[in-house]
Amino acid sequence: MKRLLAIVPVLLLTGCSLYDTPLPGGADLGDHPYHLTVQFADVLDLVPQSSVKVDDVPVGRVDRIDLAADNKTALVSVLINGSVRLPANSGARVGQSSLLGEKYVELTAPPQPSGQLTDGSVITKDRTGRSPEIEEVLGALSLLLNGGDIGQVQNIVKELNAAMTGNEPQIRSFLSQVDNLVRDLDGQKDSIVKAIDAMNRLTTTLAGQRDDIATALDHLGPGLQVVTQQRDELTSMLNALDNLSSVAVDTINRSRDDLVGDLRQLQPVLQKLAETGAKLPTALEYLATYPFSDYAANDVKGDYFNSDIRFNLDLSALLGPQSPIIGGGG
Template identity: 55%
Template structure:
């Protein structure tokens, strides 16, 4: 709220300022004169730098407001460090606390009123705006000027869009006259299309998210993609050089396929007959089931199959055996044990021991080693008795 100050007080302040300048102080012009009714800065104001693209006709001593309440003034308007933007220095009452991420806007008190700077607190305030802080360019803006609005309106009215509305209306009438059913059908189809798109908005969003992830992946692998594209040129050059060989290979492959097809067609009956002949063998192999694999397993591990591994302790197996290769002792032992593992032969009465006669034959004669008749002594006599006694 501005306070009314008598004109006499204003003149007194101006006279004091002029006298101060004459007494040795530096006078910078009318902008150095304090305006009556300005904001109360308090005892400890702080400065904030605000960057604007364009400050229009903002001047020093202009007001600084927060929620339409005057809290400070514009101290200086200068050029930014980059030489393209404006740097506005404002002084704010020390009792006014603003967040560090506050924004600034250049506003106008009325249609033709004065300009002032409005400081706005965001929805998510963070920290506190300190003395000497800077509000960057991305957090400032300005409203359009009255002159800009009138200029755009003048462009619209004088040969702009307003003058073309009549032509547009005539063209629309000409295009729609007599085509009402088609236009109605078009609108119906458009409504159906929009409804389907709305029903699949989740899938569309998911597809866009997937496309975003794909783009991110391609972006992370752009070096590999660039290398692959760079190496693609030499590869294409090699293929171009070997074009004749590739064409020849494909032609030969085509001829080979023709010969193979002809061979298969001519041998079709023989192949079918071979397959039919092979069917019984395959059937018997299938009927063996697990017997064939198990027998092969036992054959490969004989005489120690897998079932004997559990009885082996350590890395060796103890075996105690007496092996007698004297055939006479073998036959004698068989006779004493009265057990026969040899078939009964005619004329010998069997080899089960005991008295002679059917079922009670005597053991075979033992070899004498005297060099007598080969039919009754030694291994020859044994074989002779076995073969001759049978009448074969």
């Protein structure tokens, strides 16, 4: 005790403080340590000369702690052993060695390391944090034990018991229906997957025709405006169509008996036409080639008509015996 009291006046006389004195058992900084600046929103009771660790291994110490210009950020300057290589996107947090132990700065590795920290690098506030203090843990535990969340859970359990008591058959039926529904959905799994695939193809097609759809929607507005402007004409047209349909229905109703009578009188004619059978097409064939028959049409070769002609020069066959030319009459 006397030796410790003797050291304090010496430190005061030399202008030094206890924070400038390295703690025994600290990290070996080597011959060429480098400086880092770590920004914290809250450093708790971190003090200079505290350890800087990586995976619980001391690699440096806190050199000084300053307040940033915004009066909200703590700037912690640390010294790191020159042989330690850290990624440029490393993080940091204020840790605690035990429940009531000292605070220290823990450097954490990022999920995807990149680059390397060098002398003068800064670990920004968005990559730093701190561990909860013992007071916060005890406060949360006190809230839990004094009717906090446990009391709420108890109320929930009581309400569930009150709701389910006496309703066991209905609950059992409901669970059975849910089981059937899940079983049916599982049985239609392939159809559901096909429907989802079809919907995916539809959305892909719509996405590919997005410009056309946008153009159609852009022109739909002017078209609707034209329809709105011609609403009176469209209404008149629809009313006229309604009147026309009424007149047509009335005309058909009035001429129904006459139409039925005409059809009945037409029945014998159609029956006779049906009885002619193949004779009618034959007659139509002769009618189309009149005055020549089908046989006469066979003599036509190309653009010429060939025929056989006989001349009878026996005038007696034509004039007869009483003719003055043949009989010698006066």
